[in-house]
Amino acid sequence: MPPSQVILIDFNRLRLFFNFRIFIIDFHPFYRYTNFNKIFQGGAVMKSLGEEFKERKNELGITTEQLSRLSGIPTGTINKILNGETKSPRYATLKALNDVLFRDIDSGIDGIRETAAAYTVSSDKKQGEYTLDDYYALPDDVRAELIDGHLIFLEAPRSVHQELISELLMDIGFYIRKNKGPCKVLPAPLDVQLDCDNRTMIQPDISVICQLDRLVEKGVYGAPDFCIEIVSPSSRSRDYIKKVSKYQNAGVREYWIVDPKRETVLCYYFEGDDYPHMYTFDDIIPVMIYDGKLEINFADIKDRLI
Numbered sequence: 001m002p003p004s005q006v007i008l009i010d011f012n013r014l015r016l017f018f019n020f021r022i023f024i025i026d027f028h029p030f031y032r033y034t035n036f037n038k039i040f041q042g043g044a045v046m047k048s049l050g051e052e053f054k055e056r057k058n059e060l061g062i063t064t065e066q067l068s069r070l071s072g073i074p075t076g077t078i079n080k081i082l083n084g085e086t087k088s089p090r091y092a093t094l095k096a097l098n099d100v101l102f103r104d105i106d107s108g109i110d111g112i113r114e115t116a117a118a119y120t121v122s123s124d125k126k127q128g129e130y131t132l133d134d135y136y137a138l139p140d141d142v143r144a145e146l147i148d149g150h151l152i153f154l155e156a157p158r159s160v161h162q163e164l165i166s167e168l169l170m171d172i173g174f175y176i177r178k179n180k181g182p183c184k185v186l187p188a189p190l191d192v193q194l195d196c197d198n199r200t201m202i203q204p205d206i207s208v209i210c211q212l213d214r215l216v217e218k219g220v221y222g223a224p225d226f227c228i229e230i231v232s233p234s235s236r237s238r239d240y241i242k243k244v245s246k247y248q249n250a251g252v253r254e255y256w257i258v259d260p261k262r263e264t265v266l267c268y269y270f271e272g273d274d275y276p277h278m279y280t281f282d283d284i285i286p287v288m289i290y291d292g293k294l295e296i297n298f299a300d301i302k303d304r305l306i
Contacts, residue, residue: 049081049094050081050082050083050084051084053081053082053097053098053101054082055233056101056102056233057082057101064078064079064082067097067100067101070100071096071097071099071100072096073093073096073097077089077093078097081093081094081097102237127149127150127151128148128149128150129149130146130149130150130151130199131146131149131198131199132146132193132198132199132201133198134146134151135151135201143188143189143203144203145201145202145203146199146200146201146202147200147202147238147242147246148199148200149199152238154203154234154235155232155233155234157230157232158232159306160260160305160306161205161230161232161260163304163305163306164230164258164260164301164305165187165188165205165206165230167301167304168206168228168258168296168301169185169187169206171294171296171297171301172185172206172208172287172294172296173185175290175294181210182210182212183208183209183210183225184208184209184210184212184215185206185207185208185209186206186207186208186209186220187205187206187207188203188204188205188206189203190203190204190207190219190220191203191218191219191220192204192207192219192220192223192224193218193219193220193221193222194222194223194246194247194250195246195250196221196222200246202243202246204224204227204228204229205228205229205230206226206227206228207220207224207226207227208224208225208226208227208289209224209225210225210289211225222250222251223247223250223251223252224252225252225253225254225289226252226253226254226255226256226287226289227243227247227252227254227255227256228255228256228258229243229255229256229257229258230258230260231257231258231259231260231261233261239257240257240266243255244268247268247270248268248270252270253269253270253271253288253289254267254268254269254270254271254287254288254289255267255268255270256268256285263280263281263282263302264278264279264280264281265278265279265280265281265283265285265298266278266279267279267285267288269288269289271288272288279298280298281298281299281301281302282298282299282302283298283299284296284297284298284299285298
């Protein structure tokens, strides 16, 4: 069988559960010839997955034995996958590991995430049933989001995450002040009642609000004009998939997904182009809610990162 056919089989078996990657491949063709062209070469598929599984396991701070108990996969099999020794593992095996390591908002908060396990919220409810009452009942020092009745507890951000927020805040804030614009740029933590209902409260990393009547005592009531999310390991699926539709449907005009691991910025301008634009940390990126008059020089930002 030609190598290209083998790759296609592996790809199709993976597409059911590796959702955020498949979303990008299916809808953003530029990825086919950049990031993923490298991943799907020869036996690189399993090596890449093994490395990603291992990285996520370390981020969660769980042992192979714990992963085995949670997934039902023998430790020996897990070690072979993590080390890239197994070239063609069963789909059910990969799915079981993925379900434990990369649970998104539809999979609940129980079990794997230490931050979630440390707190109790309305034990008589399940994911999809939580409301703002449950959200407000959380301790003040707990960061969480409520999305369509699902509670997601947020991990502590890394230094690069905070650096990027600081740099972007300065650039956007300076432009607003220089031009005496009416908008406000605010960082997380900031409660944004995106859908103006009791089932969703999000925490965009950066929000630009130009309709100032939406600024209320507790945060923002309604959609910001511009949202930026800095991707973290635990938020990747949420930032790349769920929040795209949430922001667009709520009336957010522009949405950027800044990915420090890949050094990319995926930009959606919902009032204009049908497709997003992909940039790298070497590019100068226009902010379209300002008709491109504000440009963010990511090359300069990259040089200043630790």
